[in-house]
Amino acid sequence: MAKIRPGDRDKAGDEELALRFVNTLAWRNAKSPEERLPDAEALLDWLAGAQGIEPQALSRLRKRGERRKAEAEAVYHQALELREALSRLFLARGQKLSPSSKDLHILNRILGASRPRIAAVPSATKGAASAWRLAPSEGEENEILAPIAWSAAELLTGPRGMRVRQCEDERGCGAVFLDQSRLNNRRWCSMGDCGNRAKARRHYLRKKQASGRKDPR
Numbered sequence: 001m002a003k004i005r006p007g008d009r010d011k012a013g014d015e016e017l018a019l020r021f022v023n024t025l026a027w028r029n030a031k032s033p034e035e036r037l038p039d040a041e042a043l044l045d046w047l048a049g050a051q052g053i054e055p056q057a058l059s060r061l062r063k064r065g066e067r068r069k070a071e072a073e074a075v076y077h078q079a080l081e082l083r084e085a086l087s088r089l090f091l092a093r094g095q096k097l098s099p100s101s102k103d104l105h106i107l108n109r110i111l112g113a114s115r116p117r118i119a120a121v122p123s124a125t126k127g128a129a130s131a132w133r134l135a136p137s138e139g140e141e142n143e144i145l146a147p148i149a150w151s152a153a154e155l156l157t158g159p160r161g162m163r164v165r166q167c168e169d170e171r172g173c174g175a176v177f178l179d180q181s182r183l184n185n186r187r188w189c190s191m192g193d194c195g196n197r198a199k200a201r202r203h204y205l206r207k208k209q210a211s212g213r214k215d216p217r
């Protein structure tokens, strides 16, 4: 059976940048998670697609990355380290648990090193007039991670931080999302796939129970 990829739906782009970034390790709770950012180039592509970086800054960084491979590699590893720290920080926040000081240090190091500059850019979504977003300042390569860190910090320090959840899909989807449901009881990343599947599975089990048949598998 073809898996529905959580990355496919982040094109909808309405989730916070930091949450979408965490979800670039898809099937996080499965036996073999899927790495959507296999190398430094993929990281830049993702940032461009996620509007976490401006096009001019992106082409500048690509050129620089070709010249200074070791530097680009280091930023890539820092990005993955940040992603895993954010995953743990969000889950801790959502469950009202104390965060690990090591994870906080990873986030705060990037926040502390960045020099914020705010850009207002037209939203890619049709019908929306415009959207504010934070853009990294010129120059420092490691500042490409700054918008993700700011997005995370904003979420973690605000009241919405307590609404970060992880998909309960039993195959191990593990995608994080912001629960904006009125009853605060959303369980799946998307009703379109993981939620639907859980519903179908429950329906199947109920039917099986009722008829007393064996699982056909």
Ligand SMILES: [Zn+2]
Residues within 6 Å of the ligand: 006, 167, 168, 169, 173, 174, 175, 188, 189, 190, 194
């Ligand atoms: Zn899911």
